[in-house]
Amino acid sequence: MTRRIPRRARALSVALLIGLLGLTGPSGAQAWELDRDASRIELIATAEGREAVTRVEDFDLDLAGELDRPAEAELVLTMESESITGGNGIVDGLLHGRHWFDVEAYPEIVFRSTDIQAPAPGEWRVEGELSLRGDTYPLTVPVGWTRQGERVRVTGRLALDRTDFDMGRGAWRSDGTVKHEVHVDFALELLAPSRS
Numbered sequence: 505m506t507r508r509i510p511r512r513a514r515a516l517s518v519a520l521l522i523g524l525l526g527l528t529g530p531s532g533a534q535a536w537e538l539d540r541d542a543s544r545i546e547l548i549a550t551a552e553g554r555e556a557v558t559r560v561e562d563f564d565l566d567l568a569g570e571l572d573r574p575a576e577a578e579l580v581l582t583m584e585s586e587s588i589t590g591g592n593g594i595v596d597g598l599l600h601g602r603h604w605f606d607v608e609a610y611p612e613i614v615f616r617s618t619d620i621q622a623p624a625p626g627e628w629r630v631e632g633e634l635s636l637r638g639d640t641y642p643l644t645v646p647v648g649w650t651r652q653g654e655r656v657r658v659t660g661r662l663a664l665d666r667t668d669f670d671m672g673r674g675a676w677r678s679d680g681t682v683k684h685e686v687h688v689d690f691a692l693e694l695l696a697p698s699r700s
Contacts, residue, residue: 536656536694536695536696537694537695538565538692538693538694538695539655539693539694539695542693543690543691543692543693544559544689544690544691544692545559545560545563545688545689545690545692546558546559546560546688546689546690547559547560547588547686547687547688547689548686548687548688548689549666549682549683549685549686549687550682550683550685551681551682551683552681556590556595556682557590558588558589558590558595558599559588559589559590559591560583560587560588561584561587561588561589562583562584562586562587563581563582563583563584563587564581564582565579565580565581565582574620574621574622574628575619575620575621577617577620578616578617579615579616579617579620579630579632580614580615580616580617581614581615582612582613582614583612583613583614584611584612585600585605585606585607585610585611585612585613586600586607586611588600588605602673603672603673603674603675603676604671604672604673604676605637605671606637609637609638610636610637610638612635613634613635613636614634614635615632615633615634615635615643616632616633616635617630617631617632618631618632618633619631619632626648626649626650627646627647627648627649628646628647628648628649629644629645629646630644630645630647631643631644631645632645634669636669637670639670641668641669645662646660646662647659647660648660653696654695654696655693655694655695655696656693656694656696657691657692657693657694658690658691658692658693658694659690659691659692660688660689660690661687661688661689661690662687662688663685663686663687663688664685664686664687664688665684665685665686666682666684666685666686667684
């Protein structure tokens with residue numbers, strides 16, 4: 505089942521990685537490697553009046569494409585839902601439970617690009633579909649990137665309404681404890697392929 509969500513709800517953190525697909529270089533033979541130690545994806549919410557940060561610790565990126573032909577590029581981002589953590593056993597138990605990510609029933613969150621555009625140098629606009637908890641949501645993800653030598657840095661921050669993705673069911677539906685607005689913040693580092 506495909507759900508329509510308001511245009512203002514942009515993307516989950518994980519979808520932000522889509523900007524990477526345009527960075528494979530003009531030859532098409534190069535494959536950039538994610539520097540996991542230097543990369544992060546965070547979901548930032550407000551819970552009981554305080555900032556609450558959760559991280560996506562385990563994700564894989566399968567991308568193909570060329571910088572000068574982004575419309576032909578494709579990307580699949582897969583995140584392990586059990587790797588989403590607030591760094592606290594009690595918080596993780598709630599996040600992994602049926603009212604939030606329901607990791608036993610839905611162990612993966614998958615984003616697939618459907619169209620990639622370059623509105624300006626160093627910017628990408630990626631449209632795609634996010635599979636989350638058995639539903640598919642259309643997403644548009646804006647990202648920015650810069651290149652310095654052998655490294656590419658992809659960054660961004662955007663706001664979304666968690667209820668547009670049916671996150672926080674039951675008593676958590678209200679914004680009394682956890683506000684509806686969630687920020688997705690990311691900083692990703694890519695390494696150029698080794699030349700042997």
